[in-house]
Amino acid sequence: MTATSTVSLVKELLKVVGSLEEQGVNGHLQPQQAYEATRRVEALTDEIKRAVLGPLEYTIQIAGSSLSHSNQLGVADVIGDDVKTLFALPLAFLTFWWYSPYAGTTISCLVAHGYFEVDGFGSRVYRNNDMFNILRSHDSNTLCDAIGFICDDEFKSAAHLVETARAAGNTGGKKTKAAFHVAFGFDRPVFEWYSDPAQVWRGQRMSRAMEQLHRMANGNVVTGTHQFLTLRRPRSFGERSIERRVNRLRLAWSTQPAVAQTRVSFAAGDFLAPTLDATGLPRGQPTYLIRHVLHDWTDDEAAGILGNVRAAMIASDAAGTRKAQGQAPKLLLCEMLLQERSGRFVYTTSMQALSLNNGRTRTEAEMCGLLKRAGFSEVVRLGAVPWSFMHIN
Structure with missing residues (x-):
């Protein structure tokens, strides 16, 4: 990169930062504008560092x-x-x-x-x-737990990505051991291993790390994970998860005020089951929400999950009625996508998903392809960062 191009980068950086400051003082800065501008600042500063320092020093500087x-x-x-x-x-x-x-x-x-x-x-x-x-x-x-989790669990796992990629290639792309399994030498599901007495500290650190990483995002949405549940002003919400997690979710939610506890119900189910009855998914509801689920599964499994949800959306409940009568049922899909404007947060967590659980952070086109494969006909993208909401009929 030439000196002239570096100077132009610096000029653009000054322009973007100046605009951010001016609009912030005037109170005209919208959250989406702030996000786009800060991502541009991040990209520009990285480009300037690479141009001035050169690849070797830059690489050493960002090492953890x-x-x-x-x-x-x-x-x-x-x-x-x-x-x-x-x-x-x-x-x-x-x-x-x-x-x-x-x-x-x-x-x-x-x-x-x-x-x-x-x-x-x-x-x-x-x-x-x-x-x-x-x-x-x-x-x-x-960010103690986030840094510890990334530099320990994720870095060790990432060191085995080539090995696990080769193993997956030898099985025709079917889901195999994740790099995390190879790095730490076990075969069981990750969260089951995390719950062992000798490893429970890792599970606790991972949970705190996820909370800390999510503070970096200007989003406050309905969220459910393996250990905690955060809901903001829900009128009524049904949380459905695999059986061993439901009790954890219920216990975590029991610490909330009584008025909040009455607004959420918990039920065990299996959204990968081969039949709709076996999934336990509620039928005929007007709105369904999937949040941060699909990135943990292969394309075939993700398409199966979406197909089961779609089947539940268009089916009638046990009484033969549908609460969504007169309108098309909707699915709200909240997933992190790889985009041109993605920041380090998205890249970091994408590598975490890949190395810890063979998970995939997909592009918008790849996600829309899965939705089409599952039978959905209409996708409306709702801008939200760093996640993307999709409103699907």
């Missing part, structure tokens, strides 16, 4: 090893609100005293990224700043 090591040692918690010298860190680390030389190198690597403040170059006197507070375990904006 120093951040991971500092996170594991708890350096931010040790420093706290005080000023600490490198020589004082061994006393604070106690049983981790032998890591102090490593801590010195790690912290020095992070200073250039703005995570620490130092009292003069080479002084090895450190203090926390606002940016590094995200690595303080009790900070309201902590």
